[in-house]
Amino acid sequence: MKLRLPTILRIGILALLIVFLLRPDWFEPIFRPLTQNNAPVIYNQGSLLTLTLLHLRTVAIATAGATIVAVALAILVTRPFGAEFLPLSRSLVNIGQTFPPVAVLALAVPAVGFGEKPTLIALFLYGLLPIFENSLTGLTTLPPTVTDAARGVGMTGWQRLVKVELPLAMPIILAGIRLSVTINLATATIGSTVAAKTLGEVIIAGLQSNNLSFVLQGGLIVGVLAVMIYDGLSAMERFISRRMGLLQQS
């Protein structure tokens, strides 16, 4: 494979991020001008690497849960048994998306207390919507010729779902997961306001002590993570749709 400029750029940014997480003190001269009165330059109230891993873990758990539940619900309301719920579930997705993430997060606190739990709940609930919406779109906009053909060759309802409907809807479902991960990476930072261990801690510590260097470090790590994960998932979607396209032609 020929290395093109965008690929080199991506590898470079990833390498830079890893070096920064492992040896943040090497970057001290770059951030030095942002601090005043001899304030610490590199975040010193915890390891940036640990916080990054915890941040990613929180997002991964919440998104995995949201994916399972959202896809299961979308399958349910597109079967004859759950058809009654289809119009309502569409409205609920519309209504749910008007809820601001901060409000979801803050309202989860009285129910479960401070820490990682409210963050997980908020991320789970907020992550549900894009995945559910996209799964619904994917499962309801299949070309009728394909589903008719599947019925024609005598597939059972379950076979049609697993072998035809889900594979065809997969690229759209993945797009929903990507959207959900991006939103959750951002919302997890806000989780630090309710004492969850995420990269938001770095930003908030910086905002409170008026230390721009901290703010920038936290912000840059989350920003780079978000852009790279978004980018990686987009590439995966393109790969899968390409493969699906080939399968359809053969």
Add this chain to the structure above:
Amino acid sequence: MRLDKLGVAIALIAGYAVAAAPFATFRANRIVAGEPQTLLAALPSWAGPTLLAVIAAAVLIGLFRTPSTLRLAASFAALAALLLLIGTAADHLTPPGNTYARVSPASGFWLLLFAFALLAADALTRLRPTPPFRILVLVLAGAFLGFVLFTGSWDKLSILKEYSARADSFWAEASKHVTLALGSLAAAVIVGIPLGVLCHRVQKLRAVVLNVLNIVQTIPSIALFGILIAPLGWIAAHVPGAAEIGIKGIGMAPAFVALFLYSLLPVVANTVVGLAGVPPQANDAARGVGMTEWQRLFRVEFPLAFPVILTGVRIVLVQNIGLATIAALIGGGGFGVFVFQGIGQTAMDLVLLGAVPTVLLAFAAAIILDAAVELSSPFHSRTSA
């Protein structure tokens, strides 16, 4: 009569809420742990059975396949009864003369509210209301809320005690919140629509602009707000006159710029999509009758692309109302002030004082703009309810 599946779900939620969940919480002061109270214990002796009867009737109507209008009426009646009677719980539970005691709605109340809101949403969806009807329902709901607040029947509830302790700052933060959300939207429309037109006309520009704006969207809000402190602080310190017009490293300026940047993508992208969707025949006809480029843009392309552009505006407004809460973290004000203060003091009623108006504002904006989008599209085609 046949059972309605949603009705069964609602009956289960309502049954659990009435039988097993506390209806209201009584606390001796603002931040101590509360004593949960059941529905019948929390309400005065006349109100408890009344509310139970209304709930039972609404649940029964929901349980069977009944006409949508009846279901809508039943769910609204149950919602109204819940909202009116929760105020009497505060009167009933607070000992006379005690100003420290706090009464707030508990999980049972919220579950009942959720269950009947579901029933109402389902009935409304099935009725396929026209845009003016949806606006009418919104106005009536707003009037009802205004009536309840005006008559003071909620005054003894904890959330309104938090409000009365800071009524002035509430309205100041409210106006900051709206200014941030609407101001950044206006700026995004002024910049975004011409940028979208430019992207539509110049192929090469389109990919670059949309990619950059896409990357901006993926930067988490709190990080973007924080990152903007640096350049704006620099501008304030080095550009003469900048500090005088309110540009500062912290406060409203970085929040405004961040919201503006987030708003650009939906506006630009929808302008491009809307203009690309104008049928070529319309453009050919316009050229044929000798319109200039400007005339064609304003008389043909914009009117035809308008519904799609308006959809972009709807996305931005709802998103901005939510994101403006984060502005509080960098001193930008808005309802987020109460949310974060409340989290800091573990005073959940204060959190609600910030969160509830934000949610209501976003919700109302979504309904109004959805109706506007639908009215403006020539075919009234709706793909989702």
